[in-house]
Amino acid sequence: MKRSVGTPETLKVRVLKLKLDTYITKYYYKRLDYWVLEKDLKVKIGDLVLIRLMDEAYSPRVKFEIYKYLHQLGEMICPVTGQGVRGLEYVDPARTDHIGNFPEKWQDNVMNNTMVQRMRLLELGRELETKEQELNNDDEDDDEDDDGDTFV
Missing domain, CATH: 1.10.287 (Helix Hairpins)
Structure with missing residues (x-):
């Protein structure tokens, strides 16, 4: 996670998705980074969270929000x-x-x-x-x- 400089309530969250390599038929992690809106939760770097798509985008870059706080590292x-x-x-x-x-x-x-x-x-x-x-x-x-x- 990384905090935004301009808007402190937005975070950069890394999402790991499994992508299938069809040549060797093995799954690998693909890293995707999303800007996420943090409402009332105070999360720190390394915490595990669930994110979901918002009904209305907060800004052109921020389209997701933290849905649930899972685990604190x-x-x-x-x-x-x-x-x-x-x-x-x-x-x-x-x-x-x-x-x-x-x-x-x-x-x-x-x-x-x-x-x-x-x-x-x-x-x-x-x-x-x-x-x-x-x-x-x-x-x-x-x-x-x-x-x-x-x-x-």
Whole structure:
């Protein structure tokens, strides 16, 4: 995505379409760039959006509008450590203030979520241990009930 200089509410969006190469019968991506009207959504570079044709063109160049906001890129958080990630490297949370990609207190929210997940896992582990102990106790009780008589 690229913002327009003259009108800040218009964006340049790249659309990938599959085009069939009939000689080798394989599909390839064909890149098409469209100028799109952004109404109330504030999207950033790299976000995935759906666009649709407007009833009336905004300008001779701008004929499409952003229909739906699908996925936000650039704010990836590692589920194991709870730290922000860019590529293969962790991001220092002290330096994200001037970048503006991470919301305030994002690390606290992620850490709380991971703590809740860990607590749930511990509870599930305890439930499994109690069920195993009950099954083992039932097996021991069945072994004690045998009087040594064999039934055929």
